Amino acid sequence: MESLGFVEVIGFVPAIEAADTMAKASDVIVVAREGIGGGLVTIIVKGDVGAVKTAVEAGAAGPREKGQLFAAHVIARPSEGLLDMLRTRETSGERKRGESLGLIEVKGLVPALEAADTALKAANVRLVSRANVGMGLISVTLSGEVAAVKSAVEAAAGAAARIGEVVSSHIIAKPEETTYRLVVQPVL
Numbered sequence: 012m013e014s015l016g017f018v019e020v021i022g023f024v025p026a027i028e029a030a031d032t033m034a035k036a037s038d039v040i041v042v043a044r045e046g047i048g049g050g051l052v053t054i055i056v057k058g059d060v061g062a063v064k065t066a067v068e069a070g071a072a073g074p075r076e077k078g079q080l081f082a083a084h085v086i087a088r089p090s091e092g093l094l095d096m097l098r099t100r101e102t103s104g105e106r107k108r109g110e111s112l113g114l115i116e117v118k119g120l121v122p123a124l125e126a127a128d129t130a131l132k133a134a135n136v137r138l139v140s141r142a143n144v145g146m147g148l149i150s151v152t153l154s155g156e157v158a159a160v161k162s163a164v165e166a167a168a169g170a171a172a173r174i175g176e177v178v179s180s181h182i183i184a185k186p187e188e189t190t191y192r193l194v195v196q197p198v199l
Contacts, residue, residue: 015089015097016063017121018070019053019082026052029070036069037062043097045120049147051081053120055097060087082121084174090131092138093124096151112183112194113153113160115167116144122175123149126167133166134159140194148178152194157184 016039018029023046030041039058046052056066063085071083086093113136115126123141130136136155144150153163161182168180183190 013057014060014063014085014087015093015124016056016058016067016070016085017053017083017124018067018074018080019051019119019121020074021050021052021079021081023052025074025077025079026054028073030054030056032073033066033070037065039063039066047120047143047147047149048145049118051119051147060085082119082175084121084125086125086128090128092131093128096124096127096138096141109156109185110154111157111160112139112186112191113155113164113167113180114150114182114194115153115164115171115180116148116150116178117171118147118149118176118178120149122171122177123151125174126171126177127151127153129170130163130167134163136160136163157182 020026020029033056034041039056039062041056043055067083067085071080074080117123130153136153136159139152139154142150153160164180164182168177171177
């Protein structure tokens with residue numbers, strides 16, 4: 012499994028500068044750019060862990076000097092669920108009877124990805140959705156047995172807090188069907 016690296020900056024110009032620096036610094040592939048509101052733009056690279064670490068350090072240096080760096084992070088062995096989260100914001104998974112919901116909201120895509128990866132590795136939960144709320148806020152929703160969801164949310168919030176700001180978290184032991192649908196399919 013390839014590693015993932017993230018440099019999240021304030022502004023489009025520093026994001027492109029970081030992407031170019033990362034690509035030149037080591038043998039990585041720049042796989043995506045995502046703007047999440049609030050002026051935050053994330054560059055995502057993949058490659059072997061050493062190359063990704065080198066690229067992230069290099070890509071973060073310029074924006075850090077200019078006060079434009081929001082977050083820089085490497086996930087050495089991302090969970091498959093995290094890769095799904097990068098591919099899509101919503102899943103089409105069916106709700107299983109009795110499943111609980113766990114929600115974590117953070118500022119920035121990088122802390123959201125770290126939260127999701129940690130949660131998926133910490134307990135038997137699945138990723139239900141990712142929502143870009145605006146102003147740089149990203150919400151991650153998990154489902155599973157209540158004890159697993161509680162454990163996953165606690166682990167995820169702790170991991171996200173180490174690299175960014177956790178805005179809120181919440182566990183719903185027995186969500187109403189309409190609540191679940193709002194999370195999975197938030198449009199009319």
